[in-house]
Amino acid sequence: MTNIDDVARLAGVSTATVSRALRGLPTVSAATRRRVLAAAEQLQYAVSPNASRLAGGRTATVAVVVPRITRWFFGTVVEAVEDTLHESGYDLLLYNLDGRERTRQRVLRTANLHKRVDAVMLVATPLRPAELTELAALGLPGVTISSGSRVPGWPCVRIDDVAAGGTATRHLLDLGHRRIAHICGDPHDELAHTTHLDRRRGYQEALRAAGIVPDPGLDVESQFTIDGGNRATTELLARGEPPTAIFAACDEMAMGAVRALREAGLRVPQDVSVIGIDDHDLAGVLGLSTIAQPAAEQGRLAAQILLNPLGGRELSPQAGRIPDPGDDPGAAPVILPTRLVVRESTAPPRAH
Amino acid sequence: MTNIDDVARLAGVSTATVSRALRGLPTVSAATRRRVLAAAEQLQYAVSPNASRLAGGRTATVAVVVPRITRWFFGTVVEAVEDTLHESGYDLLLYNLDGRERTRQRVLRTANLHKRVDAVMLVATPLRPAELTELAALGLPGVTISSGSRVPGWPCVRIDDVAAGGTATRHLLDLGHRRIAHICGDPHDELAHTTHLDRRRGYQEALRAAGIVPDPGLDVESQFTIDGGNRATTELLARGEPPTAIFAACDEMAMGAVRALREAGLRVPQDVSVIGIDDHDLAGVLGLSTIAQPAAEQGRLAAQILLNPLGGRELSPQAGRIPDPGDDPGAAPVILPTRLVVRESTAPPRAH
DNA sequence: CTGAAAGCGCTTACAG
DNA sequence: CTGAAAGCGCTTACAG
Known part of the structure; x- marks a missing residue:
């Protein structure tokens, strides 16, 4: 050699x-x-990358942490991040949490990041207080995407989940719906994942603004997956008179909802309207109305923020900052816009 | 530090x-x-990983090459591979080709793999002859998954695509269909991706075994995506009398087909039956009949084959061999079983 | 079972 | 603009 x-x-x-x-x-x-x-x-x-990194003190590698690479949002983000990083000569070390405690420890413990990466990207990953302390103590630059923990000094790229929930709900209100259910969130999430709380808040605020008191009986918690949406909807239907519309906290839940409704003999949208959030690849195939969020753009932008400070070729301990004037650690997140996409799964309620 | x-x-x-x-x-x-x-x-x-790798001559890193991480099969494979590798202390360097020539070069050129990884995993990646030569010249151990190029001395984990195509087609024949269309493949694929050829062969052989001469007019090439399935089906319908059933080369194409049929005013399965291959996460939601293939198992097994030879802690130049007796480079691929899953998208043709 | 020493293949002050 | 030398932080024969 x-x-x-x-x-x-x-x-x-x-x-x-x-x-x-x-x-x-x-x-x-x-x-x-x-x-x-x-x-x-x-x-x-x-x-030799190893010799170069050892001598030069830089690893040219970024750790990217995602909850589950197989979910649409995370796969799309990683694809964009990978592209941007490789473009600048950086490698991407992938950590797929997949709910396993062991993987959390591998990633988050000082020992593993130490000397191994120049920066960290956390995608919708909530951290426990102890983990947060450990990570901050490393002094690495980093960036967070979507919800999850904010790390002091790290910028954040995301959408406004409250606004997205509000837009989805108002679309249903505008169609004339009054009995609007919401399915979302993980009740067993000890990690304070805030996405579902924000989207629910948007839902409740939109209802109240329309003079409707949110009905807890129309609000079911489950998981952010197809199965979760399926189960939540089944539970909802078991509670009595069905709603005329369902706002699901993400498209995957919405798909599960569509499935459950169909199995219960209810038609979408004639009997029940359904809207989600994401604009998942398959939302079009399924004719699902949704609030589109720019997943790839969030990934690309976050990667650029990480690479920017030193011309995209280096990262310093100060690298984790938004390069804009007025920037400071703990600054407000960079908010990317969402957009209502109306397809066939939402329609006015039937006149009774 | x-x-x-x-x-x-x-x-x-x-x-x-x-x-x-x-x-x-x-x-x-x-x-x-x-x-x-x-x-x-x-x-x-x-x-320090870099110092350790430099001194020890091992990188404890595996390069994993996929065509597109956002497609169901590849995301699922990578998730299983990542789990298995991390379990053994290996890092995963992700290369997402995404059709870009630049990325191909980054990955495949000697310069980039050189001194950087201990082994390579190629997932459904066809190589040009020159690339194949380069890769083989590196003398690295490796493994391939699914179709794509075989590398001399590297084992291969996959399903039997011919058999899968046959099973799908026979299911339609058994239901009484005679006019069975096939949508598949990428006509502009200079890289000789063999998946679609194999699945088509299974389709044609099954037809012939049933005494039917394959009709080129019922065979449309497109891409392995939702859009590809959509376009192929639209093209198929434009050719004249629609078939009573469509065998799509993968579930994503099948989903596109369902969409195109619905838009053309045809009901699935009353007017046209549709079957795919994969058992995509969303196949259940869509009620899609399919040939299930074990994506995660293929990833897990391939990773284990890579790690096995030296107790999962080391890789030697001989590591790329199946650990079974009778094993030798160029050995027959390890074939994992597929399974017919009947849902609501296939039914007997209407009596005319 | 343990240590002294060389070496892995680079990059970085320092000096010119 | 260029070079000699030290050093990055480990692992690996070699010797005992």
Whole structure:
């Protein structure tokens, strides 16, 4: 395996010069650079990332933590992040929590991040207080996406979940619905995941603004999955007179709701309207009305914020800051817009 | 940042002994090991991966290459692979091709894999002859999943695509269908992706076995996506009398087909039956009949095959072999079983 | 079972 | 603009 000495010998320069020429540092004459590049090319030389990182003190790697890579939002975010990072020469170390305590520890414990990555991206990952302390103590730059814990000094990219919940609910109100149910959230989430709380708040505020008192009997908690939506809807129907519309906290739950309604012999939207949040890949196929959120853009923007401070080639301990003027740690999150997409799953309630 | 010298000093041993004790090598006395572990714990010591890899010559990292992480099959495979690798202390470097030439080069060129990973996993990735040569020249162990190129000496985990296509088609034949269309494949795929060819072969063989001559007019090529299925079906309907059933090469295409049929005013399954391959997360929601394939199992098994040879802690140049007796490079692929899942999208054709 | 020493392949002040 | 030398933080023969 050819190393830097081989290249230096062939080019007739020192290894220091090879290192500089290959990294494009300005302090190398054009002629020398040409010779070095030619030698490297001829020898098929590839720099050893480990040696480079050890000597240089930078890992050129970012840890990306997601709850479940197979869910639409997280897969889409990771794809955009991966693209942006690789573009700048950074590697992406993927941590898929998948509800396993062991994985949480692997990722979040000092020992594992230590010396291994230059920065951390947390996607919708709520941390326990102790974990948060540990992470902050590392002094790494980082960024968070969507809900979950804020880390002191780390910027955050997200949508306004309260507004999204409000828009979805108002769409149903505008169609004439009054009995609007909400399915959402994970009741057993010890980790204070705030997404479902925010979206519910948007729902309740929209109802109140329309003069409707939110009915707890029309509000069912479950999980952010197809199955969760299915179960919540089944439970809802078991409680008595069905609502004329359901606002599901995400498209995957909405899909489960559609399924449950159909199995109960109710038609969508003739008997019950359904709206979700996301604009999942399959929302179009299913004709699902939804509040579209820009998942890829959130990933891309968060990655850029991470890379920006030092020209996209380096990360310093100060890297975790939004490059805008007026920026400071703990600054307000960067909010990306959402958009109502009306398809076939929502319609006015039947006249009775 | 505390290093191995700090630990050695505190424990009163050499750095060599610290290294051995921490890695659990057997040549350390119990008492010494205890002291070292205590010292490491007390100092919150974490080994530097880069230094360890540079000195040890192993990267403890596997490159995983997928066409698109956001597609169901690939996301599910990666999730299982990640779990298995992390379990054994390996990192996963994700490469998401996403049709971009640049990314192909990043991954596949010697320069990038060189010194960076211990092994490579190719998921349904077809390689050009030159790329194949380059990859083989690296002498790395590896494994392939699903279709795509076989690399000499690398084992392969997959399903039998011909059989899957046959089973899907026979299900439709058994229901009484005779005019069975097929939508599949990417006509512009210069990379000889064989999945669609195999599944089509299963389709054609099943038809012939039933005494039916495959009709090219009922066979439309498109892409392995929802949109592809949508377009292929629209094209199919434009050709004249619709088939009574459609076999789509994957569930995402089948979903697109269902959508296109519905938009054309045709009911599924009353007017046209639809079956896919995969058992996508949403196949149940959509009531889609399909041939289920074990995506997570393929990922898990492939990762285990990669890790197995040296007890899951190391990889050698010989690591890319199936650990079974009778094993040799170029051996037959490990075939995992598929299973017909009948839901609501397939039914007997209407009597005319 | 343990240690001293060399070495992995780079990058970075420092000096010129 | 370029080079000699030290150093990054480990692991691995080698010797005992």
